[in-house]
Amino acid sequence: MLDFIQQTIGGIALGCVYGLIALGFVLIYKATEVVNFAQGELMMLGAFLSFTFIATLGLNYWLGFALAVVCMAVLGSTMERLVIRPILGYPQFSIVMATIGLGLVVRSLAGMLWGTDDLRIETPFTGGVFKLGGLVIAADSLSIIVATLLLCAVLYWFFRYTKIGIAMQATSQNMLAAYYMGIPVKRIFSLIWAISAMVACIAGVLLAPITLIHANIGFLGLKAFPAAVLGGFSSIPGALVGGIIIGVVETLSGFYLPEGFKDVAAYVVLLVALMVMPQGLFGSRALKKV
């Protein structure tokens, strides 16, 4: 039983990272109806940048973290400007492929710049543990859970109540109409990419102590798809819940099931979920108007 709880907590922490990456998908999808297959690569880039600031340049952890987030915001909006904006309004297939291309470029550039070794950053939480009865919880895991919850709350509030958040939702529904209503559509798109890149960066930095940093952590982004789909793809709390479900399922199947199941668990859950409820846990089904 203790094992089970211990594993579940580990799963929740992992799930929160998935949730954070999924959050990045959801943000961009909510505002621009683009699915960003490069989200995992953005996370990786954020982790590498924080490594450069913290380990290479020897800055304070929090300062390095903040700098990385700011850099990622700039990079995120630059990518939007260069790659996505010229093809806005294209069929989704084209845009999805463009983001896949973007992911390839980012990953190989990062591999060239930072090499292919595993990198590590020291965090204030490294090695810290909380003991609760027989349970041992790493401070790293706990930091992820807390940060994720906070971030979700902030973003939820942002989309629900701020003027710009509502403008973003309007833009996604109908770009032309939003434009006529005086919403600066182009700036909104850059902004949403910046925010999404920032979220990815936070996910990357939080994840760094657990998985180490290397060019392939971007592939974790693929694991975050099931999370986003499970959560309905356009719901912020949904992404979090979906992420946690995937994280827990994956960890538990790694612990209890034979080898091999761990890697596909997320996708099996995804396929089953798509069959049973294609709109996800928090999605809504709309009828097409004719």
Next chain:
Amino acid sequence: MSYLAVQGLSIQFGGLKAVDDVSFEVAQGEVFTIIGPNGAGKTTVFNMISRLYTPTAGRIVFKDEDITRLPVQLVAARGIARTFQNIELFENASTLDNLLVGRHRHSSTSLVEDILFSGRVRRQELEHREAVERVIELLRLQHCRDMLISGLPYGVRKVIELGRALAIGPELLLLDEPSSGLNVEETDDMAHWILDIRRRLGITVLMVEHDMSLVSRVSDRVLALNYGKIMAVGTAQEVQTHPDVVAAYLGT
């Protein structure tokens, strides 16, 4: 028994009763028009008859067959064709191909025959082509036969959509706002075609329309709908002067 009978039709979206207990009958060979202010539920009635929406209550009977629960794709096979308010053409195909899709229900070749393009496919394709060319001639669409829809102006698209519905070879034609977005001359053409379709092809027309001059020119009977309920049924003249209808349009 009547040709098309709608009995106690209702549909609810969440808490909203978009159509509430609507009953009417359409006789064969008639031009029957539904009018009403925006949001009255006209298109929703259409969508239920063409089976895109499933009503929450009521029945739709076409030629003695209850089609209330018929799958959408079988509606065309019963000889019911429709057009759409906001034009739902196949944008990246030519006019000819759009019309040929209308002939879909008349194809009876199997997948294997299609892949081999067998003699039967070839023969049927020629038949389809001839049927479609008759529609093209009727609607004078020769000039855009091989052009992609995405490059054509709105008025032409509207006519092509009518053509596609005709290519089905329907008995009952549902026209959803055939004149919306058309200029005066195009509307005039549309009125001629509707009368032609009824007279020459013997097709019954059920129509949703806002343009009252068009309505009174072509309709045998008119039904006025407001907030999902029937206000009045009768000739165009009778309905237009009905006190409830006047009130609904003038907003007293």
Next chain:
Amino acid sequence: MHQPVKTDYSQDLRLFRTAGQVWSYAALAVFLLAAPILFGNYLLSQVVFVIIYAIVGIALIILSGYTGQVSIGHAAFLAIGAYTAAYCQKQGIPFVVYFVLAGALTGVVGYLVGLPALRLHGVYLAIATFAFAFIVEEILARWESVTNGNEGIMLALPDLFGLKLGDTGFYYLCLAVVTTIMLGAINLLRSPTGRAFVALRDSETAAKSMGVNPARYKTRSFAISAAITGLAGVLYAHKLSFISPEMFTLSLSIEFIMIVIIGGIASLRGAVFGAIFMIMVDPVLATLKDDLPGLVANVVSVLGLNGGGAQEAVARVVNAPGLKSLIFGLIIIFFIIFEPFGLAGRWEKIKLYVRLFPLYKATTFKRQKMYLKSERGR
């Protein structure tokens, strides 16, 4: 301008509509038949790869280009075809039998994958197909009794009716397969089925109202596309003579999609253009790696600068790990932004340019501005 006069509707049903087309395709056929004489071993083997990629390209154009369904998991269908071939050859089953069997099996799997596609669209479908591909990859690695796990399986070139095929024979086999599939695809796409695909792609609502059964045609499209890819898988396995699960990853699926993006998604011709392009990337890169540093060094030393330093720097860049995926990424982005109809689209423009010379206007193909509209309600 030259416009053939049409006097009969059946003229529009012909495969070749003008004498020019007949002649140019006849020339192409002669060239392809003579290829083993004209080309050396290396080039011939590259042509076989082009053929295999072109077959996959045809499959994707039917599915994505004409039916509007996205698949980021076609490597899985290729894998199923390839493993069917490997397993059957070990059991001593004749080629003709397992070739058909592989097509049928992948067709059935494709049909099953297509089932959720009825309720999913766009993004969800893309993600579902790619989840499916991951699961297949894992099964191949774990089902050791059949697939030999991560060790992989060796294959020999196939026997055809008791005749042992050499490299040339295998080339002709591939050529026959691609020609048959191409003709079948052309027929399919101009038949009522093909029109139903296009109708579903452009407006599912209208298609339904025209009597097109979405479930039937979407699953058909998936099954056909998967079956074709499975057939390509058989040829692929024999060509490589060794297969293992890590060959059939997401990046292979992405390479396949690149075929149609580069070639052009709107016409079958694109599959061939795209396949040629993709197969050329590796040799071109290899040449770059070998020759570019020396070339740059020569140029730089002619200018009187430090040639050796420049050579080293260039060599570092071209030998950097991940250069290929960087180039792939850039190619994808470049084509999507600047030539959305791919090389086939470029081909049409060049043809028109020649025909209208000197009256060609660049604005003929100017794109209309497009606006993002929600696809959520579809």
